[in-house]
Amino acid sequence: MLGIERIAGFSRPARIERAVLDSVGGERKTRRTREGKSMTSALTPVDPPELYKSPAFAQGMIAPAARTVYVGGQNGTDASGALVDGLGPQTERALRNVLAVLAAAGTGPENVPKLTIYLDPTVDPMAAYAASAAVWPHRTAVTVLAVAPAREGALVEIEAIAVLP
Numbered sequence: 001m002l003g004i005e006r007i008a009g010f011s012r013p014a015r016i017e018r019a020v021l022d023s024v025g026g027e028r029k030t031r032r033t034r035e036g037k038s039m040t041s042a043l044t045p046v047d048p049p050e051l052y053k054s055p056a057f058a059q060g061m062i063a064p065a066a067r068t069v070y071v072g073g074q075n076g077t078d079a080s081g082a083l084v085d086g087l088g089p090q091t092e093r094a095l096r097n098v099l100a101v102l103a104a105a106g107t108g109p110e111n112v113p114k115l116t117i118y119l120d121p122t123v124d125p126m127a128a129y130a131a132s133a134a135v136w137p138h139r140t141a142v143t144v145l146a147v148a149p150a151r152e153g154a155l156v157e158i159e160a161i162a163v164l165p
Contacts, residue, residue, distance in 0.1 A: 043113050043163070045139055056129065057142040061113035063163050069105040071160040073118065074098050075151060087123050087155045091131035094158045099135070107162045109138045118157040121146040128156055 045058035053059075074097035076090025077083055084093050098115075102108055115136075119125055125144060149155065 043111060043140075054139075056133070056139065058139050059141070061141045063113040066163040066165075069102070069107060069162045069164060071098050071101045071162065073150075073157040073159045074101070075154045075157050083151075083153050087127050088131040090154070091128045091156050091158075092135050094156050095132055095135040098158055098160050102160070102162055105162070105164065107164050109136060109140075111165060112138065112140050112160050112162045114161045115140055115142045116159045117142065117144045118147045118149075118159075119144060120149050120155045123155050 042064070044062040046060035046062060047053045047058055051059050074094045075083060076093035077097065078093065084090055099109060102112070117128065117132075119128055125146075128144075149157070
């Protein structure tokens with residue numbers, strides 16, 4: 001029989017809670033809600049031991065109950081709206097554009113549980129991964145899809161979901 005724990009006002013089986021804590025080193029940061037209940041205040045990566053643990057992304061992320069910001073797809077454009085040249089520069093610029101939206105919303109990459117990256121099917125995804133490492137230092141859950149670009153010349157588009165601290 002599973003024990004039940006109350007976390008952030010929701011019940012969850014204790015076995016699942018222990019598995020999540022084990023997969024992230026057993027540490028948790030907590031804060032209190034207005035009602036005085038304890039809740040997680042940081043994103044928690046979930047990397048089950050039976051899955052590959054990537055240094056670049058998490059298999060899943062637990063986000064605290066909080067307000068969220070949804071960053072619409074960002075291309076590799078400069079302030080005038082012009083696309084920069086090449087996959088590497090477009091990837092870096094698109095991520096910097098995501099960071100600008102996050103900053104304007106009062107949050108940052110450390111609060112992003114999910115990125116979705118759309119790549120032109122003709123490009124090498126490894127080149128995009130390499131370019132993103134220079135700009136995006138945080139592990140997060142990531143989905144990469146090969147799709148025809150909505151804008152001619154755009155090789156990458158990136159959207160994000162973030163929690164507001």
